[in-house]
Amino acid sequence: MSQRTEQPARKPAGPKQATVVCGVALAVLVAGCTGSDGTEPGAASHSAVPVKKGGNLVIGAEAEPDCADWISVCSGSIWGTYMMKTQTIPKVFDVRRKGPDWVAKASEMMAEEPAVAPGRQQKITYKLHPDAVWSDGKPITSADLKYTALQIRDGKDIFDKTGYDKIASVSTPDAKTAVVTLKEPYAGWRTLFSGDYGVLPEHLLGGKDRHKIMKDGYRFSGGPWKIQSWKRGSSVTLVPNDRYWGRKPTLDKVTFQFTADTAAAFQAFKSGQLDALYPTPQIDVMEQLEGMSGTNKLVDPDTGNLEALWLNNDEFPFDSLPVRKAVAYAVDRAAIVKKLYGSLGVEKPSQSFVTPMVGQYGGSDFSKYTRDLKAVDQEMKGAGWRKDKDGLWAKDGRTAAFTLVSLAGNKRRELTEQILQTQLKQAGFRAAIKNTSAAELFGKRAPSGDFQMGLWTLIDTFPNPALSNTFSEVSIPTEENGQSGLNFIRSKVDGLDPLLRDVDRELDEKRRASASLKADKVIAENVPSIPVGTVPNILLWNKRVGGRISLNPSEGPWWNLEEWGVAK
Amino acid sequence: MSGLPRLPARPATGGLRSRRGQGRQVLGYALRRLIYSVPAVILASFVFFWAVRATFDPLTKLRQARDPGVVRREAARLGLDRSVAEQYFLWMKAFVTGDWGVSTRTGDSAQSMLASALGTTVQLVFWGVLFAGVLALAIGTYSAVRKYSLGDHVLTGFSYLGVAMPAFWLGLILIQLLAVWPKEQFGLAQPPLYFVGLHSPGQSGVNADYFRHLALPVLTLTVSLIASWSRFSRASMLDALGSDYVRTARAKGVPPRRIFFRHALRNSLAPFITVVATDSALLIGGLVVTEQIYAIPGMGRLFLDSLLAGDVYVLLPWMLIVAVAMVLFNLAADLGYALLDPRVALR
Secondary structure (H helix, E strand, C coil): CCCCCCCCCCCCCCCCCCEEEEECCCCCCCCCCCCCCCCCCCCCEEEEECCCCEEEEEHHHHHHHCCCCCCCCCCHHHHHHHHHHHHCCCCCEEEEEECCCCEECCCECCCCCEECCCCCCCEEEECCCCCCEEECCCCCCHHHHHHHHHHHHHHEEEECCCHHHHHEEEEEEEEEEEEEEEECCCCCHHCCCCCCCCCHHHHHCCCCCHHHHHCCCCCCCCCCEEECCCCECEEEEEEECCCCCCCCCCCEEEEEEECCHHHHHHHHHCCCCCEEEECCCHHHHHHHHCCCCCEEEEEEECEEEEEEEEECCCCCCCHHHHHHHHHHHCCCHHHHHHHHHHHHHCCCCCCCCCCEEEEEHCCCHHHCCCCCCHHHHHHHHHHHEEEECCCCEECEEECCEEEEECCCCCCCHHHHHHHHHHHHHHHCCCCCCCCHHHHHHHHHHHHCCCCCCEEEEEEECCCCCCCCHHHCHHHHHHHCCCCCCCCCCCCCCCCHHHHHHHHHHHHHHHHHHHHHHHHHHHHHHCEEEEEECCCCCCEECCCCCCEEEECCCCCCCCCHHCCEEEEC | CCCCCCCCEEEECCCCCHHHHCCCCCCCHHHHHHHEEEEEEEEHHHHHHCCCCHHHCCCHHHHHHHHHHHHHHHHHCCCCCCHHHHHHHHHHHHHHCCCCCCCCCCCEHHHHHHHHHHHHHHHHHHHHHHHHHHHHHHHHHHHHHHHCHHHHHHHHHHHHHHCCCCCCHHHHHHHHHHHHHHHHHCCCCCCCCCCCCCCCCCCCCCHHHHHHHHHHHHHHHHHHHHHHHHHHHHHHHHHHHHHHHHHHHHHHHCCCCHHHHHHHHHHHHHHHHHHHCCCCHHHHCCHHHHHCCCCCHHHHHHHHHHHHHHCCHHHHHHHHHHHHHHHHHHHHHHHHHHHHCCCCCCC
């Protein structure tokens, strides 16, 4: 998912589409966080500070979710996930670091890793932990998994049915065992009951209006925290779930205070009204960080956020491979990334459309595209283009001029566009900047292919490769697929779809990774679009805050909030 | 709502004779004004409805789910497949029967969202208008009485500065000067004034915490009001002090204090109150920047959030509330004018 402009809500991608185009789901943006579950600290982690028992913290939240019914369309903001869902809804898999990779690991709700029986109809057996209970003391059971699966598969106004739409049946041989049978092999099966959704309590919601019970915040919990209150427009307050069977929170209370204005939020942080911030990395955030001393900060480029130049392969001039290659040679991606994030120590551009969070599935094939004006000339002249009197490439009476669209009001992107405009002009291309709102761009223009070049972010929120969502021919929005595809760039690359299909269906991880690497290579050869850089995540906290603090690119900065506390 | 009909206040020819007669006249006038306002509000609401419908797609969020069936069902339920005029009629019919619809953003009742936001904004407006009104009147009066003195020039300079300062910039400056800087300078555990929301977590009600939160937003919204109102107050007071009845009173030897309070001040108040009431109505929907900076969930912030989300079912009643506020405040201004100035008749 992606980001809303002025109010950057961060929305995780749907189950299948761990990768979603930023604006598409119009929600996400920088999904960030990192983390380690103790297996291994993340690249961006902070040594644990001793904490005392009890106390309260107030954390700034730059966006307020529209609702807390996590499977409904209204649950578009990833801030809701970070603040409430992660803390209260149990899930089958956690996302944790294993060596250099982020992987899905069975959560405390599970007695063991789910077992997968491959075949034409893939069967997944889930064994729940005997101690796992809801906050009212009732056990978490297989009926809860069944209820959740069917609510998503069969429900109306569901945010994303990916993966659940493959469910043929769910059986519950006993209270702690659920068996899900899929209609076909699905490599992304780990996203089921994980990622965005988790597991909901059947005994509290079954036969009732789930949306009504959950949308404004709910009283039940299967996580370490409970929602004490959600004051619309103001704050969300969490208190410990006394019945949580795992590690219980150290703090007595955590309040997330909605502070939409970035500048005021930084002032509130400096003044001590807010103990921690997780700001969207805009340009002014960089400036604020430079002038901020005496606070703790983590900056992590190891995220699921990938900013890219999206080229409409159906539109002139990007319907030509030489032109796409020439543009790739014209753009100095390293300079752009250095300009945007150099002050944070992030200087390397992305060399793949696979984000760092699922880095094991991606290569570095785009590294051959560095700024090289001779290569631009070679590509363009080879395709019959010649420069006109204005120094622009021209062919058959048409010049290489196009529009570049992004989200209006986003300073970081506006700066990127200005740099791009200059670089492209030097290479003989004219790019006119025409920005618009997120709703317009991702609701209308991008899905209908009404753009030439775009700049937005693709987000992964679960360690599951999903290049097919963006590049597969069957993902082009059409009447046939109900306009449900995310291949806004209309890419049709020969030989790519079979590889992407393997990535989606292959249950053997090695073969799956191999297929993904091959797909990545084919993408780089055909340049359907151009990756620019990952968007780093930033977490700030003051000296009052202690505990083990690190970033988790999937579950948010407060993935282990129960370990946070007031520093001794 | 500048196009709302407003009856001219005219010198009385035999107007407010008895208390009973005065009451009847005021009531009749108020009713007539309200009735006359209805067409204007309806016209404005239609124009707004048309503009909103032409600009925003209430199904934007649903389209993210990419389920054409859901989109079609919802479009039919909301009547989006009909003409704008039909949609407007349906919406207005529902509105007057108390069904204001449901926010496409949150799924909450638009009525409850607006009630909550309005309640918050009214608090800001109340304290802001009270503070700015008293201060502007005092400054304007002082400037008029000490016309062209050093004090008058200084206050005039500050007024121009106050009018020119953008709210977002002023807000951030005030936060830095009155909250962040003192905390850092004096090593305080907490800043002397807060600037996130109207209460600290766990607090509620009207108490010290509330006023520590309220001070900066009220100051932000009142600086420009004080600046413009004080200029108006000064001009109004100068008019009163230069009027024939004041000169006559002076000639008759009426003590200056009595002239000032009984004649000049009372008469200068009437136009001042009109301006205050009109501007107050504008504040009901106009505190977008202030509420955004200080994270206050009022009408301005609701408007901004709804606008960004294309939440037409909140935007439409929002507009009506602001329009009605304009009508009511204008009416209150005229009634106040008439009560303060016996020469004015209400017709």
